[in-house]
Amino acid sequence: MGESVTDGLESLEIELLTEGLFRHHGVDFRNYAYASLRRRVWNTVKAEGLGTITALLDRVLHDPAVKDRLLHNLSVHVTSMFRDPSFFSSFRRNVVPLLRSHPFIRIWHVGCATGEEVYSMAILLEEEGLLQRARLYATDMNEAVLAQARRGIFPSSQVDEYARNYSLAGGKARLADYYTNRYDYVIFRHALRRNVVFAHHNLATDGSFNEFNVVLCRNVMIYFDRVLQARVHELLYSSLRRFGVLALGRKESLRGTPHESDYVEIDRAEKIYRRDA
Amino acid sequence: MARPMVVIGGSLGGIEAVEVVLSGLSSAFPWPVAVVLHRSPVDVSDGLCEVIRRRSALPVTEAEDKEPARPGRVYIAPADYHLLVEAEGLALSTDDRVHWARPSIDVLFDSAAASCGSGVVAVVLTGASTDGAEGARAVKAAGGVVLVQDPATAESAVMPKGAIDAAAVDAVLGLDAIAERLNALAESRVGGAPPRSG
Secondary structure, eight states: OOOOOTTSHHHHHHHHHHHHHHHHHOOOOTTBOHHHHHHHHHHHHHHTTOSOHHHHHHHHHHOHHHHHHHHHHHHOOOOOTTSSHHHHHHIIIIIHHHHTTOSSEEEEEETOTTSHHHHHHHHHHHHTTOGGGEEEEEEESOHHHHHHHHHTEEEGGGHHHHHHHHHHTTOSSOGGGGEEEETTEEEEOGGGGTTEEEEEOOTTTOOOOOOEEEEEEOSSGGGBOHHHHHHHHHHHHHHEEEEEEEEEOTTOOOTTSTTGGGEEEEETTTTEEEEOO | OOOOEEEEEEOTTHHHHHHHHHHTSOTTOOSOEEEEEOOOTTOOSSHHHHHHHHTOSSOEEEOOTTOOOOTTOEEEOOTTOEEEEETTEEEEEOOOOBTTBSSOHHHHHHHHHHHHGGGEEEEEOOOSSOTTHHHHHHHHHTTOEEEEEOGGGSSSOHHHHHHHHHSOOSEEEOHHHHHHHHHHHHIIIIISSOOOOO
16 A cells, blocks of 8 residues: 555644545544555545645645545445345344334434445335334435435346345345346335435534434444544434444444443344443 | 564465464464454354364454454454554454455555554465555565465465565565464564564
């Protein structure tokens, strides 16, 4: 990747870049986890044909198109449908029964990116007869990916993997029942997003906006440092009803977070918790 | 800036190779060890760790996000995540595959070079892609050490050869000799002068 800098120059340049993004463009990456941020910054430096991070800062401050491309590279998070199939089968087994007793279910997909997880959840809820009384709030800081998520269009090249995940996750039909083919793409049935609200939300700067039965924040906070993680845990906690369910990524943990003792484990391996206090 | 950290990468045949290297490490090995093995994205079982644990004198676990990298512990990259090294410990990402791999060896090596500088000792084992070559170059540029499995002893020579072509590697060795070299490096730096800081 970039030249290795053991004298701290590289970290200074990254700090100046994130400070510039924040002060001039109002987007806050200052508490992003360093290693991934650095990688994404260098990828952008190279894609722009530049030599240094400082040169990128110059472009970012003076050329809105470069700024947009950098923001896209820094904020997009890559995922797939039914990522970690065992999570979705556990959700069916352990969380769906808890939801059945509620006349109305609110679910928040935090950092939904291009929407793969939201469509996965909509399919699961549909198969469990719960989609009618559910509302799924899918938020992301990136408008471009939200627009993509709203369309529900995914490349055909991914579909085999998604179908495999779907059946491993305990899918009751065939994934193909939920989409139609269009050239190199598949389009998911409109009915799946009838109860989905896509909205802009930035975890680094925005607050809580509702009370939820379920909050899914999987593999989003891995991009944040400890400080921002603590802020987000505060936000998620205050966005959950009592006995609401929190789901994290498979390799994330509540350990050392501000509300560690306010949750009980529903499924330790799948990182599914219930707010208890 | 120099923080001791061993990073190991391999793919085809890599599990056995990692087993051999880890079984040769001293039970008092004083540095953290982070391992990337190319693996199936859907195998989320603890099987790989269990296999590696069998012959390792050091405790072996799958890395969790923002976990501190503790001395004498072995951290395996989880399926379908990149494993990175940060100033405060280990971090994960789900970013795009690199060389068709997630976890990718380049991502691990490169992040270790950036955060640990000359304290990094990278080990490139058998493998069927050139993942790890760019990372080996980054480790050398940061003043670290790169050890490569002798391609003649590797189940697939592509990965070791890729690293040898890309970087001025420090040594090309058999698996047992790699473990001995790691022990010796740790002993010379920990037992003798403290690691150079700067």
